[in-house]
């Protein structure tokens with residue numbers, strides 16, 4: 001990767017936020033993007049990132065994640081240049097992370113701004129980062145700030161097995177120009193803007209997006225409304241879209257009743273047959289193969305991954321487990337669980353394993369999906385029908401917009417457990433102890 005950085009000061013003292021020191025940072029993240037997409041999968045433009053130092057000490061450096069480079073330094077899919085507000089001092093994690101020394105130390109509660117230019121070239125692949133059949137997916141492709149915990153950056157490495165991401169919620173505005181014969185989606189609400197001939201242009205706004213994806217393709221659009229949210233289904237010609245739109249509407253409505261409002265104005269469902277990962281979730285936007293099961297799974301992620309964030313590298317079960325429970329609950333498929341032995345077939349895998357531990361035993365990775373979901377389902381039997389819905393609703397209310405941990409989940413279980421219930425025995429059963 002080439003870096004060509006100008007060291008220009010773009011640093012402002014912000015007004016105090018009044019927010020107490022947060023465990024996760026940086027705070028008040030805002031991304032403003034101006035980008036143009038070409039038909040061959042290239043996306044280029046500029047990005048301005050603003051953030052607040054919510055720690056109690058001056059902030060001298062930050063890390064940017066360039067997840068588009070997950071194939072390694074030798075095959076960079078994103079290049080960044082013309083940085084303002086700081087200077088790059090090193091790269092790490094196979095060029096998916098760059099350390100930026102800020103132009104000046106940022107005092108607590110002050111706000112800084114970084115500017116950069118980027119150019120993304122997609123590989124040919126039917127994945128969250130790839131171009132296939134005229135469609136382009138830019139999942140986790142735009143540069144984002146690395147999340148910090150207690151002042152230290154979380155720098156999970158790329159991992160082919162699952163999603164290593166951990167992201168704070170942020171405001172995103174994307175001024176996007178793309179070929180007029182294609183449809184574009186970001187999960188945000190769009191306002192059309194004047195465009196050059198042969199192009200379309202719109203401003204997409206997401207007020208609280210945790211992860212962000214841009215998807216552009218030759219799709220047919222169908223829409224409906226569920227729980228006050230406009231659902232837009234984008235699918236290639238010939239895909240059975242009507243049934244999937246009905247599934248999206250009904251599952252989104254039921255999950256809103258169970259877990260609370262998402263607050264989304266719009267929810268974009270992109271159907272892409274043959275998607276390598278089968279599905280992928282972003283705030284207000286999901287990719288899915290044309291499968292009811294996968295679609296319902298990705299709908300559930302809007303609560304367990306997007307509203308309640310978690311560290312997908314250190315604790316991959318924490319979004320996939322509740323999501324799979326929500327999926328199987330909605331599909332009335334929890335009856336297939338063997339509640340006595342929910343981890344049959346997953347060897348010695350534990351829900352406390354990191355993604356890298358699962359990578360060493362990748363055939364056990366489904367433990368974080370079905371194993372965790374079935375272990376949760378035991379609480380419905382032990383505590384009474386609807387117990388898990390109640391736990392998950394409180395989970396969403398309490399950690400909405402934040403980044404929760406397994407410790408938080410265990411604390412909630414202890415709080416909600418009926419008098420006399422042996423939570424420690426349950427935690428051993430659910431493989432939630434070390």
Ligand SMILES: [Zn+2]
Nearest residue numbers: 297301320323
């Ligand atoms: Zn999932």
